Amino acid sequence: MPDSDSEFGYDFSVEEEELLAQFASDHPTAPRQPPPPRDSKLAAIDSVPGRSEHNVVSGDVTAEPRHLPALGLEDAKPAHSVDRTPATVADMPDLPPAPSAIPHAKDVWYPDLRGALSVLEADSRHTDKPGRDTLDDRSPLQRFRSYPRKPLSVSDLNAGAWCELQYWYTLTRLPGGRRTRTAAMRQGTKVHQKLEDEVHTTVKIDLTSKEDGFGLRLWNLVQGLRTLREMGLTRELEVWGMIDNNLVNGIIDGVSYENPNPEFEEELSSQESQGKYHQASLTDYFPPTQPEQAQHPGPKIYLTDVKTRGSLAPVSKAQLRPAKIQLLLYHRFLSGMAAGRLDFLKVLRRYGLDPDEPFSDTFIAQIGSLHDEIFFDAPSSSEPDPATADSTPESSASATEPDLLKYRTLRELLPLVQEELAATFPHGEKSLGHMLRVQYVHRSDGREIDQHDFPVSSQALDLYLSKYMAWWRGERKASGVDIEEAFKCQTCEFVSDCSWRQGMDDERLRKAQQRVQAMRRD
Incomplete structure (x- = not known):
């Protein structure tokens, strides 16, 4: 740019500037020239x-x-x-x-x-802001877990055991209705992945359709059941079940033949035989022909859930409650699958899948490289069938190239899944043990820091679900925590504008003012 303060970079002499000023004064109302076309x-x-x-x-x-x-x-x-x-x-x-x-x-x-x-x-106005009523009167189940959205998950159902209102805020305020990923959560994911890698080998599979994706989930289930029978332990086993006619999905951290606490289970059995933790049923009035262990021989299968923590402090009952609900749900769903009560076709319909849609060629080729059983054995003889000797060349070619694929669709794959379930649970739900374990490990190095064992209780789970599902169905509003569990608010990202906490603060202030007024009157 020229060394000038002029916007256009022109450098005028003194005489030229005077001439321009005189011209401007002689024509004050000179019309502006129109811009060029x-x-x-x-x-x-x-x-x-x-x-x-x-x-x-x-x-x-x-x-x-x-x-x-x-x-x-x-x-x-x-x-x-x-x-x-x-x-x-x-x-x-x-x-x-x-x-x-x-x-x-x-x-x-x-x-x-x-x-x-x-x-x-x-x-x-349709979003849920603090202090503002929402115009959407649909139930949480209709808004967030109805088709085409994903179905309910075990995480959805056990979140109420921690704080219903926190989960309501998560669904309505956070992107995708998912909790904000923290450094602690990412570290916990690494610990779980390390545990899974001890049992399974991860292989990349290319997916080109929804049917491919769910087919992969079924093959993972088949492989998980086989790993359990061969090694006595499997991890990340996916299960499905029905709650109030709603499909629920979950993934079990650990499934094993190893009894984590035989003494505790024996104590539970003795208490049950004495009438504790037991509800009478019709079969109780008829003496069994032989002991239950003789009726269902073989090892039992036990479920565990791994939780990561950054603290070495003891786990409180409030912190343990969601993990208990989670394991009780896992046990109920796996029991239903072991007994053959789960209708997989209903599962496919809920996900909007076509059971007869063929898998992609890429998916079949990659699965076939891992499971040879996906193909039928080729005929041992290449001699043509006499019945087709006089056929056309086209029909002869098709006759010499039989379809060697066993599992080309989800419908064809379901019988294999049911066979694997029957082989893993030969006595149905009786193959599962009646004790559950929550294992706490440190998120930094995965070392075990605590564990809790508790019995399976259908009554406790039903009592919890009857209350919590009323909120999912929209029959009541979400509730916050009791005052005894206010420590949960310290790690909640919605603490600054939580309506429940504000209401509790107002209630405490009102009671304090009433006490002061009563003392003044006295």
């Missing part, structure tokens, strides 16, 4: 809202034209549209003064976003 294509480009005749330059960065939202711009006129009607002061919105550092700031145009903002404000 513009190309129609350039005019059309400049009519895009937000584009100026001169790109705004700051250093070496040139601001590109922005694509503004179409909402609320119906009445707005761009700075360089084809319509050259002069605008009056009354027609112009109140705009902030243009920065002097921007060349040709008078050409900068600010769109009218009042319409767009009004739409956003209307949409915000």
